[in-house]
Amino acid sequence: MPDLGERGHVMGPQPIAAIVQPPAEMLAAAEQLLNALMRGDHASVEAMTPAHVRDEMMAVAKAIPPNKYDKFELIGRARVAKHYFLKAQLTGRNAEPFKFQFRLGATDGKWTVREALNLTGRRSAWSR
């Protein structure tokens, strides 16, 4: 969407509701997960992953060589009610960018990974 400037100065209908901001705790959990993945700290990754998701999360974790990546970027975010799908990209000086998608959801205030998918060689989670 083009930047329309200061909305309050624009004639016409103004928004009737506010945009839902992502919870800071969810973003902190994502950062914690991504840092653990870059370090190759599988124990921390497992601690954030319920048993039924462990296999797919660890498949992503094992595909990331430890300490090869030093930066991460959250390049996409979409929510389904209160769960967040995040697309992340890891980059390092001598490494091909690593892209994957995961979903975070909270139970009793604790954000955990609910699904994970390596996007290497695919355009989206839809690709077969």
Next chain:
Amino acid sequence: MQRMIPVDKLARPEDHILLPANRTRNARSEQGLSPGNAMPYEDDFLKSRMHGICGGEFQAMEAAGRTLYDFPDAPWEFQLDMARQVWDESRHAEIYMKLLEYVGSYYGEFPEGEVLWSCTQAEDPAARVAGINRGLEGLACDVFEQLIRIAQKMGDTIIERSVDYVLADEITHVRMGSQWMRKLTEGDPERFKRAQEFQDRIDELFNFGPGRKHIEDVDHVKQRINDKEIEIDSGITIAREARLLAGFTEEEIDRLVKGFGKSSAY
């Protein structure tokens, strides 16, 4: 020439999240929500419904464009109608992007699904228009008519008039679909039957979620939207009047209600 294009070949920005329907359903089920899309009694209903429609408008625009491109030997008038539909759907996408902003959302807040694009997966232009123009756009009539009634109860003329403007086009698209489905299959009952079967499959595709009913039969739930508490439909309804205007027969509408015993879309 490749006529069956996977949904994730559609041009989308890198920050966009495209999901198969089962992943969205899993995410909703895990949160104790009905597995289909946001229902009228959920807080996110308006945002989520408009987001789904906006994605549908994008994919409908792309679908009409592909139909134009895929069938260069189709009658010139057919191609003109498809070109006109691309133009209509692009305006609808713009309208819904503005409406999303209006209700405090933006395109990309929720994932985009692939279900609507599957309506394009037919090799025959007669089946394409049966599926997209009659199946999908017929469904849009139902969803838009319900949104208009909700906006009327909210006293929100912005949503009411914007959606009514789009609904008028959708009625035209359904009529266009009915006309071309008949014309392209003239003298070939087998081809007509295959096109009808494709449309039936699409009608079935949306056969998930809670019950679809006539407007007068549907239950209501209280919903707080901003500073107002209003009564809205608890499920998806059939827009009988709009469908009749679009050229559906009473029999076809009854068949949809019976066949769509458990239906929800967007």
